Amino acid sequence: MQFFTHLEAILKEKIPHCKIQMFQYFYTKYKKGNVLFEDTYNALLFENPSYISTCTVVPPQDVPKRSNLTAKEGQIVLVHAIAHIEYSAIDLALDGAYRFSHMPKKYYDDWLDVANDEIRHFLMLEELLHELGSSYGAVNVHNALFEASQRTQTLLERMAVVPRYLEANGLDATPLILKKLHKLPKSEMIEKIINVLSIILEEEVEHVKKGDVWFTYACEKEGVSSEIYFEIIKKYYPQGFLRAKNINIEARKEAGFSCSELKHMAHKEVC
Ligand SMILES: [Fe+2]
Ligand SMILES: [Fe+2]
Numbered sequence: 138m139q140f141f142t143h144l145e146a147i148l149k150e151k152i153p154h155c156k157i158q159m160f161q162y163f164y165t166k167y168k169k170g171n172v173l174f175e176d177t178y179n180a181l182l183f184e185n186p187s188y189i190s191t192c193t194v195v196p197p198q199d200v201p202k203r204s205n206l207t208a209k210e211g212q213i214v215l216v217h218a219i220a221h222i223e224y225s226a227i228d229l230a231l232d233g234a235y236r237f238s239h240m241p242k243k244y245y246d247d248w249l250d251v252a253n254d255e256i257r258h259f260l261m262l263e264e265l266l267h268e269l270g271s272s273y274g275a276v277n278v279h280n281a282l283f284e285a286s287q288r289t290q291t292l293l294e295r296m297a298v299v300p301r302y303l304e305a306n307g308l309d310a311t312p313l314i315l316k317k318l319h320k321l322p323k324s325e326m327i328e329k330i331i332n333v334l335s336i337i338l339e340e341e342v343e344h345v346k347k348g349d350v351w352f353t354y355a356c357e358k359e360g361v362s363s364e365i366y367f368e369i370i371k372k373y374y375p376q377g378f379l380r381a382k383n384i385n386i387e388a389r390k391e392a393g394f395s396c397s398e399l400k401h402m403a404h405k406e407v408c
Pocket of ligand 1: 226
């Protein structure tokens with residue numbers, strides 16, 4: 138079994154459960170050392186996200202808003218939105234492993250581990266969607282995460298943007314959603330959503346940390362200072378850190394952000 142050829146087939150697979158099965162088969166072989174790295178291959182540039190035939194893609198402003206979380210409809214919108222982030226994150230992690238060749242083996246171990254986590258996250262949320270009488274693809278989605286991966290074709294930019302910006306933003310956003318959910322009247326479904334989001338929040342720290350390790354590696358390889366991070370983010374997300382948001386200092390520190398970076402993000406001394 139060949140590494141890049143197989144990853145390409147998994148990335149191209151459009152049916153979520155086929156993709157997941159293909160990955161699990163590949164991952165088991167990889168863990169046993171039964172996958173060989175090709176010396177040369179040409180990574181494809183994907184024009185469309187793999188969920189194109191499962192989900193209806195609309196501009197971000199047209200994605201249904203998360204309202205009234207005590208009603209089933211509101212819960213479906215929330216769970217679907219996060220399930221979509223997780224599903225997109227599967228392809229993002231796989232693409233990270235697929236796109237950059239001749240990296241240390243640990244790099245591929247890391248991003249396949251992340252893909253495996255994202256699959257688990259997606260499946261937990263998909264189960265909740267089914268309990269709510271819905272399914273993945275039932276709500277319109279945007280393709281912002283896919284576009285981010287399309288635009289970042291160097292290791293340095295990819296590691297800065299995907300794990301170290303987009304996934305790190307999740308560390309800030311999830312506690313706010315959890316806070317909202319905790320304030321609602323207790324129900325079995327709300328408890329289940331809280332439980333799943335708490336697991337995801339805890340595990341995402343490790344993904345950002347892996348991104349931090351490989352971002353530092355890319356900086357050293359390119360001979361640039363890690364301060365280039367803010368330049369890259371500003372290039373793709375001009376509004377990125379302009380205003381102080383609810384920066385999750387503790388989680389971001391654990392994930393490798395330095396105190397001076399956190400100060401830049403929070404616009405005040407934080408550690
Ligand atoms: Fe995740
Ligand atoms: Fe993640």
